[in-house]
Amino acid sequence: MKIAIVCYPTFGGSGVVATELGIALSKRGHEIHFVTYKQPVRLEYLSQSIHYHEVLVPEYPLFHYQPYELALSSKLVRVVQKHKIDLLHVHYAIPHAYAGYMAQQMLKEEGIHLPMMTTLHGTDITLVGSHSFYKPAVNFSINNSDIVTSVSQSLKLDTLKIFDIKKQIEVVPNFIDISNLNESFEDCKRHMVADEDERVITHVSNLREVKRLEDVIDVFYRIQTEIKSRLIIVGDGPDREKASNFAKKLGIKDKVLFLGKSNEVERILCYSDLFLLPSAKESFGLAALEAMAHRVPVISSNAGGLPEVNIDGVSGYLSDVGDVESMAKNGIKILSDDRTLNKFKEGARKIAETFDVDHVVCQYEKLYQKMI
Numbered sequence: 001m002k003i004a005i006v007c008y009p010t011f012g013g014s015g016v017v018a019t020e021l022g023i024a025l026s027k028r029g030h031e032i033h034f035v036t037y038k039q040p041v042r043l044e045y046l047s048q049s050i051h052y053h054e055v056l057v058p059e060y061p062l063f064h065y066q067p068y069e070l071a072l073s074s075k076l077v078r079v080v081q082k083h084k085i086d087l088l089h090v091h092y093a094i095p096h097a098y099a100g101y102m103a104q105q106m107l108k109e110e111g112i113h114l115p116m117m118t119t120l121h122g123t124d125i126t127l128v129g130s131h132s133f134y135k136p137a138v139n140f141s142i143n144n145s146d147i148v149t150s151v152s153q154s155l156k157l158d159t160l161k162i163f164d165i166k167k168q169i170e171v172v173p174n175f176i177d178i179s180n181l182n183e184s185f186e187d188c189k190r191h192m193v194a195d196e197d198e199r200v201i202t203h204v205s206n207l208r209e210v211k212r213l214e215d216v217i218d219v220f221y222r223i224q225t226e227i228k229s230r231l232i233i234v235g236d237g238p239d240r241e242k243a244s245n246f247a248k249k250l251g252i253k254d255k256v257l258f259l260g261k262s263n264e265v266e267r268i269l270c271y272s273d274l275f276l277l278p279s280a281k282e283s284f285g286l287a288a289l290e291a292m293a294h295r296v297p298v299i300s301s302n303a304g305g306l307p308e309v310n311i312d313g314v315s316g317y318l319s320d321v322g323d324v325e326s327m328a329k330n331g332i333k334i335l336s337d338d339r340t341l342n343k344f345k346e347g348a349r350k351i352a353e354t355f356d357v358d359h360v361v362c363q364y365e366k367l368y369q370k371m372i
């Protein structure tokens, strides 16, 4: 099949999933066309079966806001016509499903039918999409997609609760390509961040309010009073400074390392002993799954789809949002001796294997078949 994929090309989970899906589909013989404003960060190689089409939005003095949706839908029309695309798969409803619908309508005028699948990722529903500024347009574009998928059962229920949805929503979970993990670093350079006798605790996100960065710092603060450890924070975002100030206030600034945005997450996970994800909302928690695939147990909140990914007592532990005391207690339990830590490391990997790409990509392929 010839598939056009629209996504955000940044470090966010929805863009990562869309990119990994495109790569996996290309390996299975499909021709993939990414249509977005920048080459996706995880898309390292272009080839005969993976193409990238850049959406350009020229500046014009009249525009206070550049009309990205217009440029995207026009680009989609051209890509579909030129490459004889069979179907469109948009990731993150805003504004992709809306632009996809417009492209569909324009192509229809020319007698071209372009089926569209919309995958809901989380904040497009629970945070941004539910705002009255966007809600009618999001509701409309979900109802006008040929197939709608969500990345967890919890997100499906949230969507049905928040919007007036007249369509069936299929749950297709996020995935990880276990066979393609980079696990055999000769030297993952652990010594550059921690001493031999310290545990390494990691958090990876875009450091936004929803990730509850202060809880990350607080949980770490409590753990390090009992277990010699260090906190590595990967990613960048608006809450970085606040979190750094909080670490300073607690007197642990020298034990917390902010690494910023990184393409080396796998190398960092290779020496991590524990992953923290205390989010207020999390439709799935791809960052947690990536940690688990690298045998890193997860201490998370029980928000949204996290209980579908992080299995309490096996791959880590779940606590109520904001219950830093319970999170710290569970972290200490996991880190206190090597035997327990290794048991959780294996548990994390076992659960991650159930989300392997091979179990998931075929679900998308079946839905594509149904759609065309």
Ligand code: GMT
Binding pocket: 011, 012, 013, 014, 015, 017, 092, 121, 122, 123, 124, 151, 174, 205, 206, 210, 281, 282, 283, 284, 285, 286, 287
């Ligand atoms: O939350 C983020 O950091 C980014 C956001 C995105 O849209 O890229 O992530 C959402 O989609 C991911 C991929 O499906 C999920 O793993 C995240 O849980 C989800 N984030 C939220 O629901 C807050």
